[in-house]
Amino acid sequence: MKNTQDDFLRRFIFDKADVRGEYVSLRATWETIQERRNYPPHVRSAIGEMTAAAALISATLKFEGTLELQFKGTGAIQLMVVEVRNRKTLRATAKWSKDAGTNDQTTIFESGILAVTIKPDSDANTFQGIVETDNKSIAQALESYMEKSEQIATRFWLESNNQRVVGIFLQKLPGGATSEEDWTRITALAETVTQRELLSLECTDLLFRLFNEETVRVFDKEKLSFECTCSxxxxxxxxxxxxxxxxxxxxxxxxxxxxxxxxxxxxxxxxxxxxxxxxxxxxxxxxx
Ligand SMILES: [Zn+2]
Structure with missing residues (x-):
């Protein structure tokens, strides 16, 4: 039996700054996703990052529904889909060409389109936004998407290895007189995070390592797990x-x-x- 205890989203806020954050860590869910396909390393790390990003964005939805991230590429990765339902369950898959194993990550994303689709459970309309990946990483593509479509400054830090998927996201809250300063200071602190720290530290240790000069309030864990909605x-x-x-x-x-x-x-x-x-x-x- 897999331990799904360690798969969660966790919201945090800065008491004295107009910035909010979200953290995600997946182990058992990530193991399940990897069991379905024999992912070449570069594809695995791309779908891992996209899984973390989808979970983080889903945490910002204020209603019940599905968030889907879909990448369609003309390079080595042809398709990646991650779907998160109600911030609680997710599923992911990818298709790639034979040379995906030898390409590096940048050529994998050299040309493609990343679509963000939000389907509310209610009768409200489905929303879809699209961004070209254009040699960017998934984090960079989504940052420019959020900037354009939501007009909210957002930053992502996404990492994965074969055991774990981890992501942090920060969003600048509108308003406050010091919000620009807060944003610059806090993203600069987050920018010091290393790949090793993201993958080895637990949530509160990581937030302390990055933001110990700030007053951070961390909320309860919200469990996430793998679930397929096929029928x-x-x-x-x-x-x-x-x-x-x-x-x-x-x-x-x-x-x-x-x-x-x-x-x-x-x-x-x-x-x-x-x-x-x-x-x-x-x-x-x-x-x-
Ligand atoms: Zn299924």
Whole structure:
């Protein structure tokens, strides 16, 4: 049994400065994500950073819903998707080309698009914003996205190795007379963090190491864990959207339609009988 105790988001604020922060650390959840795919090291570190970033951004949502970060690239990494639901559960996956193992991180991101999608559970509209990665790191791409779309100065520090994903984010609060000064001073302190410190220190030790000259108030941990939202119903509607012709051409080649969830590896098997029933019931519901 994996220990999910250590997977959490943790909000912190500066009592005497107009800056707020969020911290994330994932171990068991990260282990589960890595079990699904044999990620080459560079892909693994990219999807690790994106997982940390998605968790941190989801913590800023003030309503129930899903936050999705999706990267589509023309380089070695073709696709990365991280989805966080209600700040509590997440899932992630990636697709890459064969040369991903040899490329360095910068060429992996040389051209691509990073989309931030927020889907509220209520009837409120889905929001989507897009930023070009343009040789930037995930942190830099998201910082310029937040600056443009939300007009809020934001900084990310994201790290991962094969055991752990860690991230910090700082956001400048609007208002206060000293907010610009606060922001400069506190981001300069955060800037001194090393990769080793992020990956080896625990939350409060890390915050003390960085901000011991400030008054930091740390809130309770909010647990995060891996959970996939795939279901029979979702796979069925995906098959329906592919259309009768395409699904039947798969059936002709094999005796069944076999769909594997990209996120959790669960297999969904549809027999010819099942497919016939599925399309028949969709005709029924369309004519109703
Ligand atoms: Zn799944």
């Amino acid at each position: 029979d119903q979702k796979i069925s509607s995906m098959l329906l959207s592919m259309g009768r012709e395409e699904v039947w051409s798969i059936l002709k080649e094999r005796s069944s339609v076999d769909v594997t969830c990209e996120f959790c590896g669960k297999e969904y098997l549809f027999s010819e009988q099942g497919i016939t029933k599925l399309f028949a019931s969709s005709v029924e519901s369309n004519t109703n």
